[in-house]
Amino acid sequence: MGLRTQDRVSTAARKTVAAGPAAGDRLPTPPRERRPALAALAALLVLAGALGATVLVMRAGDRVEAIQITERVPAGSRIPESAISSVLVAEDSSVNYVLWSQREQVLGELRAGADLVAGSVLVGEMLSGEEALAADEVVVGVSLQPGQYPSGLEAGDTVAAYWVGDDAPPGSDGSEAEASTEPGAPVTDAVIAERATVATIHSSDESTGNSALPVTLRVHTDHVAALTRAAAQGEVSLVIVGSSGE
The missing domain is CATH 3.90.1210.10 (Antifreeze-like/N-acetylneuraminic acid synthase C-terminal domain)
Structure with a gap:
């Protein structure tokens, strides 16, 4: 009997050893080694990628x-x-x-x-900003009062320049041109230049009480003398006419 009891004890001990330690008797595992530098680098890489994507989207x-x-x-x-x-x-x-x-x-x-x-x-x-002048063209500036130009006058318009004084208009040679009207009557149909082009129009400065409209014209050289003399006296009026092809 004693021998059998000893054998059972030995067999139970062997089973216990084979089964390993109980759940509460497990050996502790070593703690994982933390690497803060790698964690910080990973966070920076993620942040950099997000920022790069944002910049690309914004630029697009x-x-x-x-x-x-x-x-x-x-x-x-x-x-x-x-x-x-x-x-x-x-x-x-x-x-x-x-x-x-x-x-x-x-x-x-x-x-x-x-x-x-x-x-x-x-x-x-x-x-x-420039338009080449033809060999027979010049640029002349005139200052026009209200009534001496049509409303809606714009740069690029083709116009005729008329003399609107009470006396005979000045000729291109400085002499008085012949008027077709009777003596003492205003001359309103004397053409200085049949065709001229409005190059630029500058805004009038009404804040100073000056309502004159400065206009720059491109005209044929044959009309320069008469046009500048009439312009100096404020006796020029412009009328819009059709272009050459109309």
Whole structure:
């Protein structure tokens, strides 16, 4: 009996050893080694990636409102308002876009430096501030009072210049030109220049009490002397006429 009891005890001990320690008797595992430097680097990489993505999205969304040509404009011509519209384009510092906010300057002062085709986005290199004068043309400035020019007069208009004094108009040679009216009657139909082109119009300064409208004309050299003398006396009136092709 004692031998059998000893054998059972030995067998139970072996089973206990084979089964390992009880759940509450497990050996403690060594703690994991924390690396704060690697954790900080990972956080920085994530942050940098997020910032980079944000910048790309913002740059992709940067737009400027530029001028687009909607109809053909011949070289040397003024650009009419009907030939432009606004368009959003990607901002690019290497491209000299003409912005929509600059349209007043484009319409009032500049000309097409080359043929402009519909659909093209306007850049500064396409424009010119000057129009070449013909060999027989000169530029003359006149100062007009209300009543001496039609309303709606614009740069680019073709006009006729009339002398509106009470005496005979000055001739190109300095002499008095013959008037077709009877003596003492105002001369209102003496043409100084049958065709001239309005180059520019400057705003009158009414704040100083001066309501005169300064206008620059392109005229044939044959009319310069008479036009400048009449302009000096304030006796010039402009009438809009049709262009050569009309």
